[in-house]
Structures are given as C-alpha cells and as structure tokens.
Amino acid sequence: MITLSGKEFAATIREDVTERAAKLAVDGTPPRLAVVTATDDEASAWYVRSIAKAADKVGIACDVVDLGSTATGPDVVEALTSLSADGAVHGVILQTPLPDGLSVAELAGNIAVRKDVDGSNPTSLGRLAAGLPAFAPATAAAVVALLEHHEVPLEGKHVVVVGRSVVVGKPVAHLLLDRNATVTVCHSRTADLAAVTTTGDVLVAAVGKAGLIKAEHVAEGAVVVDVGTNATADGGLVGDVDPEVAEKAGSLTPVPGGVGPVTTALLLRHTVEAAETAHTVPGRRRQPSWRR
Amino acid sequence: MITLSGKEFAATIREDVTERAAKLAVDGTPPRLAVVTATDDEASAWYVRSIAKAADKVGIACDVVDLGSTATGPDVVEALTSLSADGAVHGVILQTPLPDGLSVAELAGNIAVRKDVDGSNPTSLGRLAAGLPAFAPATAAAVVALLEHHEVPLEGKHVVVVGRSVVVGKPVAHLLLDRNATVTVCHSRTADLAAVTTTGDVLVAAVGKAGLIKAEHVAEGAVVVDVGTNATADGGLVGDVDPEVAEKAGSLTPVPGGVGPVTTALLLRHTVEAAETAHTVPGRRRQPSWRR
Numbered sequence: 195m196i197t198l199s200g201k202e203f204a205a206t207i208r209e210d211v212t213e214r215a216a217k218l219a220v221d222g223t224p225p226r227l228a229v230v231t232a233t234d235d236e237a238s239a240w241y242v243r244s245i246a247k248a249a250d251k252v253g254i255a256c257d258v259v260d261l262g263s264t265a266t267g268p269d270v271v272e273a274l275t276s277l278s279a280d281g282a283v284h285g286v287i288l289q290t291p292l293p294d295g296l297s298v299a300e301l302a303g304n305i306a307v308r309k310d311v312d313g314s315n316p317t318s319l320g321r322l323a324a325g326l327p328a329f330a331p332a333t334a335a336a337v338v339a340l341l342e343h344h345e346v347p348l349e350g351k352h353v354v355v356v357g358r359s360v361v362v363g364k365p366v367a368h369l370l371l372d373r374n375a376t377v378t379v380c381h382s383r384t385a386d387l388a389a390v391t392t393t394g395d396v397l398v399a400a401v402g403k404a405g406l407i408k409a410e411h412v413a414e415g416a417v418v419v420d421v422g423t424n425a426t427a428d429g430g431l432v433g434d435v436d437p438e439v440a441e442k443a444g445s446l447t448p449v450p451g452g453v454g455p456v457t458t459a460l461l462l463r464h465t466v467e468a469a470e471t472a473h474t475v476p477g478r479r480r481q482p483s484w485r486r
Numbered sequence: 487m488i489t490l491s492g493k494e495f496a497a498t499i500r501e502d503v504t505e506r507a508a509k510l511a512v513d514g515t516p517p518r519l520a521v522v523t524a525t526d527d528e529a530s531a532w533y534v535r536s537i538a539k540a541a542d543k544v545g546i547a548c549d550v551v552d553l554g555s556t557a558t559g560p561d562v563v564e565a566l567t568s569l570s571a572d573g574a575v576h577g578v579i580l581q582t583p584l585p586d587g588l589s590v591a592e593l594a595g596n597i598a599v600r601k602d603v604d605g606s607n608p609t610s611l612g613r614l615a616a617g618l619p620a621f622a623p624a625t626a627a628a629v630v631a632l633l634e635h636h637e638v639p640l641e642g643k644h645v646v647v648v649g650r651s652v653v654v655g656k657p658v659a660h661l662l663l664d665r666n667a668t669v670t671v672c673h674s675r676t677a678d679l680a681a682v683t684t685t686g687d688v689l690v691a692a693v694g695k696a697g698l699i700k701a702e703h704v705a706e707g708a709v710v711v712d713v714g715t716n717a718t719a720d721g722g723l724v725g726d727v728d729p730e731v732a733e734k735a736g737s738l739t740p741v742p743g744g745v746g747p748v749t750t751a752l753l754l755r756h757t758v759e760a761a762e763t764a765h766t767v768p769g770r771r772r773q774p775s776w777r778r
C-alpha cells in the first residue's frame with residue numbers, strides 16, 4: 195500500500211506562495227486574508243489560529259474579524275460586504291459554525307467572488323460547474339491537487355465520492371468531472387453503500403464520521419482519499435477511513451498529513467492569486483469574468 | 487414497457503399556470519417573460535416562437551428582444567441588466583446560440599436570480615447545489631418532475647446521468663441528490679459507458695446524440711428518461727435513446743411528448759412563480775434569499 199502524503203506537497207505549495215507573497219510585498223501590496231468568525235466554539239478558534247499562523251509564515255497578513263457569538267445576519271452581511279469592498283483585503287473567509295438560524299451559504303453570497311478564496315459563495319460553486327473562473331473550496335481543491343500530485347490517473351476513471359456536502363462532496367464532483375472522470379456521489383441515504391463504493395477506481399471519503407469506510411467498502415487496489423478530520427476523545431485526529439482499509443487499498447491518504455495540510459496551503463495560494471489578480475491586472479475586477 | 491408520457495402532465499401544469507396568471511392579471515400585474523436572442527439560427531427562431539405561443543396560451547406576455555446576430559457582449563449585458571431592473575418583466579431568458587466568442591454562462595450572470603426562470607445564471611446553479619431557493623434549468627426540472635409525476639422512486643435509488651452539460655446533466659444531478667438518489671454522471675470520456683449505465687435503476691440520457699443509448703446500455707427493467715431532441719433530415723425529432731431500448735427498459739419517456747412539453751410548461755410555471763414572488767410578497771426582492 196502506497197501512502198499518498200500531503201506534507202511534502204503542501205510544503206512545495208507554501209514555498210511558491212512565500213515567493214509570490216514577497217513579490218507582492220515588494221510592490222507595496224502585501225496579500226491580506228480576513229477571517230470572519232461569529233462563534234465561541236473552541237475547535238473553530240483553534241482552526242482560525244492555525245490559519246493565521248500558517249498565513250504569517252508565508253507572508254500573508256491575516257485579520258480575524260470576530261463578530262462574537264451573538265452576531266446577527268445583518269452583522270455578518272455588513273462585515274462581508276465591507277471586506278469585499280476593502281481594496282487592502284484580498285481573501286475573505288466566513289468561518290463556521292455560525293449562530294443558530296444563520297445560513298452559511300446564504301450569507302457567503304456577500305463575499306465578492308474574486309475574494310472568495312474558500313469558495314463558499316454559491317456563485318463560486320455555480321461558476322465552477324459552468325467552467326468559469328472561480329475559487330473552489332480549499333478542501334475540494336486539495337483532494338484533486340493531491341491526486342494529481344501523486345499522478346493518480348483521473349481521465350475516464352470512475353471516482354466514487356461519499357458525502358454530498360456543499361463544501362466537499364459537490365464541488366469535488368465538479369472538479370473531477372472537469373478532469374474527465376466518471377463521478378458517482380453517494381451518501382447516508384444510499385441503499386447499498388458498499389455495492390456502489392467498490393465500483394470506484396478512486397474512492398473519496400468526505401462524510402465526517404470516524405472509520406465509516408471499512409475494507410468491505412473498497413475495491414482491491416483502489417486509491418482512497420480520506421477527507422475526514424474527526425476529533426478523538428484523547429485530542430487526536432482520525433479520518434473517515436478505518437485503518438483496516440490499508441490492507442486492501444492500493445494507495446491511501448493519511449490522516450493527519452494527507453488532505454489537511456494541502457487544504458491550508460491551497461487556501462494561502464488562493465489568497466496570493468486573488469492579490470495578484472487585484473493588483474497586477476489593472477481593471478480585472480471590472481471584467482465580466484469576475485462579475486457578480 | 488410503460489410509456490412515461492409528458493403530455494397530460496404538461497397540460498395539468500399549464501392549467502395551473504393559466505389560473506395563476508389570470509389572478510395576477512386581475513391584480514393588475516400580468517406575468518411577463520422576456521426572451522433575449524442574438525442569432526439568425528432558424529431552429530432557435532422556431533423554438534422562441536413556440537415559447538411565445540405557449541406563453542400566450544396561458545396568459546403570459548412574452549417579449550422577444552432580438553439583438554441581431556452581430557450583437558456584442560456589452561449589448562447582451564445591457565439588455566439583460568435592463569430587463570432585470572424592469573419591474574414589469576418577471577422572467578428573463580437568454581436564448582442560444584450566441585455570436586461566436588460570447589459565453590452564455592458568463593453573460594447569463596447578468597440575469598437577476600429572481601427572474602432567472604431557465605436557471606442559466608451560474609449563481610442559480612450554485613444556489614441550487616447549496617440548497618437555497620433558485621430556479622433550475624427548465625429541462626433539468628422537467629426530468630425530475632416527470633419522474634415524480636409517474637411515481638418513480640428516487641430515494642436511495644441509483645440514477646445514472648449520461649451527459650455533463652451545465653443545462654441538463656449537472657443541474658439534474660443536484661436535483662436528484664436533493665431527492666436522496668445516488669447519482670453517477672458519465673459522459674463522452676467515460677471508459678466503458680455500458681458498464682456504468684447498466685448499474686442504474688434510472689438512466690437519464692442527456693447527450694444530444696440521436697440513438698446513442700442502445701439496449702446494451704440499459705439494465706433490464708430500468709426507467710429510462712430521454713432528454714434528447716435531435717432533428718432528423720426529414721424534419722422529425724428523435725431522442726438520444728435508440729428505439730430498441732423499448733424492448734429492455736421497464737419504462738421510457740417518449741420523444742416527442744416526454745420531457746419536452748414538461749420543460750415548456752415548467753418554464754411558464756417558473757415565470758408565474760417569479761411574478762407572484764415579485765408582486766405578492768412586498769420587499770421580497772430585498773430579502774437575502776434573492777440576493778445576488
């Protein structure tokens with residue numbers, strides 16, 4: 195079984211981002227990411243700190259805009275709208291969870307598409323599906339980038355995606371179709387999960403349930419991508435794929451150290467790309483390709 | 487083999503639309519659809535006339551805004567923007583083909599989402615995928631509506647969609663996922679088409695190639711939906727599904743008389759819905775659910 199590590203690949207991406215960020219800084223327009231939060235959730239706070247630290251390391255400024263856990267919909271709309279209009283900010287992320295009753299997808303519609311570096315504005319997803327320029331959610335982009343980095347063939351192959359979330363399952367399906375894969379999306383309501391998942395040359399597990407994917411779900415020799423990051427009682431991290439799958443899969447992405455680091459690295463790369471687009475192609479913002 | 491006709495169902499939809507349009511007319515706000523064209527294409531002109539006629543029959547006014555085959559991108563943007571802002575217009579369609587070099591998806595981004603009755607604005611597709619209110623492309627909506635009308639179970643079933651267009655394949659996949667189906671999208675680059683298509687409880691053919699789907703592509707007793715409308719040399723219309731499939735399928739939508747009439751009827755229903763939303767829920771346009 196081959197381990198499809200994401201660590202070295204993520205390091206390569208971060209090196210590239212560091213160079214590009216430095217160049218922008220020299221030009222007087224250092225890249226800047228804003229993360230809007232509205233929660234007291236500890237896991238979320240930990241994640242935001244890790245993003246800020248990663249950004250700092252590659253030379254991207256990161257502002258955390260904390261609206262507090264009592265923030266209302268209009269509060270979030272105002273923050274996102276004003277950051278979208280702020281010429282010094284290049285990437286905007288709306289961190290989850292949000293206060294009860296607020297819809298992430300609905301509110302993320304207020305992030306300017308050109309700054310939507312984690313692809314959470316529904317317009318970004320629609321543009322992706324329509325073949326127009328847009329940022330994919332970093333996790334979905336990381337799945338495909340990691341497969342391509344390890345030279346896993348996708349063209350004409352059958353990829354089965356378990357999970358239909360708007361953050362991973364759905365956008366990854368569009369990215370894979372774009373690479374000429376045949377794509378199946380299954381989920382909690384799929385009648386016979388193993389019957390479907392064993393037909394895949396590649397299996398992408400993006401459910402958020404520790405160990406849900408067992409050996410019986412995987413075809414002998416298949417490539418398995420584990421997108422799960424489930425916290426364990428002792429503070430560890432486990433994937434959606436049970437360790438027993440290692441005996442059957444041809445190759446497998448580890449958790450941690452697989453999709454995770456690539457996701458963070460791509461979020462940073464998206465931010466640098468957004469900054470380059472904003473500053474090195476004058477008038478780009480007014481071009482139809484970024485029209486909202 | 488059961489024939490899943492769309493004619494009677496379409497008539498029922500049109501009756502409902504007629505009543506609702508009449509009610510809006512009494513209230514002084516008759517529903518109005520605008521079709522923007524920029525082509526000399528004969529087939530397109532025929533289709534637009536058929537839409538206008540169908541609209542007229544149910545009491546929807548239909549304006550054809552012909553920009554001519556020399557129209558530029560900015561011409562189209564201006565037309566769509568001005569119709570989107572016109573309070574008397576409730577539905578806006580951008581008809582294809584467009585002059586060379588113009589991107590439908592890009593330009594359709596200028597149709598207000600609340601008036602995008604044929605779901606061609608990428609934002610509508612993204613909202614659909616994100617579970618937010620939006621109009622699906624009428625053809626994609628017709629596939630699912632026709633299946634539901636004939637009480638074909640979708641929950642937990644495996645639906646194989648052949649074709650990955652942004653007009654049918656992709657949106658229909660999202661609509662089916664939303665109904666808890668397991669969905670596979672295959673296409674021209676799928677390695678072994680028959681191996682995939684025969685795994686479907688339901689097969690949706692949306693390729694645009696006459697007779698591409700043969701008996702070998704269909705599981706014994708499967709439900710087959712034929713979305714194809716291919717013109718024959720003698721002026722007839724044939725689907726993507728070869729007649730020999732009738733021997734093997736459990737049920738099959740005919741061409742003509744299957745998905746086609748339902749598509750037109752749903753386009754009209756979307757227009758009436760858009761008019762109702764605009765006029766009977768004051769301030770609705772300012773609500774976040776229609777925010778662009």
